[in-house]
Amino acid sequence: MYRVYILAVAEDDIVERIDFVRHRWDGDTADRAYTDLMDKLALLATQPHPGKVPVELSALGILNYRVLVHEFHTKVLYEVDAEAAAIVIHMVFGSTQDFQSLLYKRIMRS
Numbered sequence: 001m002y003r004v005y006i007l008a009v010a011e012d013d014i015v016e017r018i019d020f021v022r023h024r025w026d027g028d029t030a031d032r033a034y035t036d037l038m039d040k041l042a043l044l045a046t047q048p049h050p051g052k053v054p055v056e057l058s059a060l061g062i063l064n065y066r067v068l069v070h071e072f073h074t075k076v077l078y079e080v081d082a083e084a085a086a087i088v089i090h091m092v093f094g095s096t097q098d099f100q101s102l103l104y105k106r107i108m109r110s
Contacts, residue, residue: 002045002080006089009106013092017074020094033074037092040070044087048080056100069095077103 006014014037022030044050051066054077068076077091077099093102 002048002085002087004041004045004087004089006041010089010092017092017094033071037070037074037076040068041076041089044068044078048087051076051078054099054103056103065090067099075099 014034017037018030018034021033049066051068053063054065054067057063057065064081065077065079068078070076073095075093075095076089077093079088079090081088091102091106093099
């Protein structure tokens with residue numbers, strides 16, 4: 001069993017995504033999106049490898065990060081740390097957003 005950690009920047013991402021859904025659709029849809037997303041993240045504790053290694057990172061030899069696609073057009077970048085039995089959620093973003101640009105901005109922010 002893995003422990004799932006959500007970084008503060010990823011928590012901010014979740015708030016942004018849910019606010020986007022709330023403004024685009026309605027409060028009920030946003031609440032459902034939030035609950036569904038959190039359930040999916042919790043599932044990573046027992047199923048840590050459903051996501052795919054992003055091409056942008058595998059090209060650099062970084063294979064312990066994965067991108068999980070979630071409904072409501074949301075993706076999650078997470079790290080699998082098998083040694084620590086931990087899943088670290090790094091980024092939550094929209095499927096239409098440019099992942100490579102977001103990744104670069106996030107790295108530069110660190």
